[in-house]
Amino acid sequence: MSRTPSSRTATIAKIAVIPVALIASGLVVSQASYSAYSASTSNPTSNWSSGTVQLSDDDSNAALFSASNLKPGATGTKCIVVTSSGSLASTVKLYAASVATTKALASSITLNVTQGSGGSFGSCTGFTPAATNPSVFSGTLESFGTTATSFATGLGSWAPTGTATESRTYQVSYTLAANAPDSTQGGTASVALTWEAQNS
Template sequence: MHFSLPRVTPRTAKLTAWLAIPAALAVSGIAVSNASYAAFSATTSNAASNWSAGSVALTDDDANAALFTVTGLKPGLTGANCIAVTSTGSLPSAVKLYATNTATTNALSSYLSVSIEQGTGGGFGSCTGFTPLATTPSLFAGTLAALGTANTGYATGLGSWTPTGTAPETRVYRITYSLAASTPNSAQGGTASLGLTWEAQNS
């Protein structure tokens, strides 16, 4: 017996190929659909982290006024004033005292003696009640010229006060000056000026 195969025309071949593509896509779609539901998942997370910087802060009670404004200075004259410095920072720190903006004429600063003590009690304008610290009360004793030359920045600053940063702390400084009785006539009409700076750096 003889069978004849149907003739496949180009149109039939194209149609067959076109029909085969959707069938393949359908099978693929079933596989993707199954895969999208084939995995379980779980997560855990940590709450948002936060950072806040601490601080170092110093204030004083001088109301922006100079410790001394002296005119008519003469040999043997002396005077004193106090200033209260308060640390309000939240970090432990080390506080140093140093001289700034020094100037003199007729070498007056070389004959002007200065002493600086630290303690408690008293404040700007009055040293009433000032009590020197039991340990290392004296920070400096010498001429104004020496202070303005040797102690001019934090690295060479005076003092060893170390506020803890847990609560406000106050330290009072008593500054005393006197013009030497041996001051020569060449210093007449001379001037001297010096600023004091307290600086805290966190430790």
């Protein structure tokens, strides 16, 4: 069967279109691999760290008092320096970690705690009471041990700012009442003083 010139032309035209289409698709693929624009921004690595609340004292693990053979009217005074070195503002309270007594001796011992500056553990040489709110406690040892038993019921008005190391001296005095009853003879009394700081 013979084809007319026009049909041969049409066939040739169709065949010629195929390579052109393949070439065109190749160009699209080639261009796609080079046509991705991009941009980004980033923030430097984020970091977190917690602050600190730290308290220490200059007692070298020694008891403030170890008084024995007391008689009515006996008295004594010593000092202890408490230091705040934490980075957070805090409130410091004094309370009795434990109080023990026999023959009700604690009810005949008066305890006075005054806050200020100067002095050192065991010695109050150079101690100066604070200009405002110097008295921390004044009452019987029994009262101290039953009313100030935790931070929530603790005593004192010291509030370190956390911006620098701060110290506070506490002067502690005791007196066995001059009229202590005979029933307190041979009695004992003890207390563990605790200073606790909590961040504001």
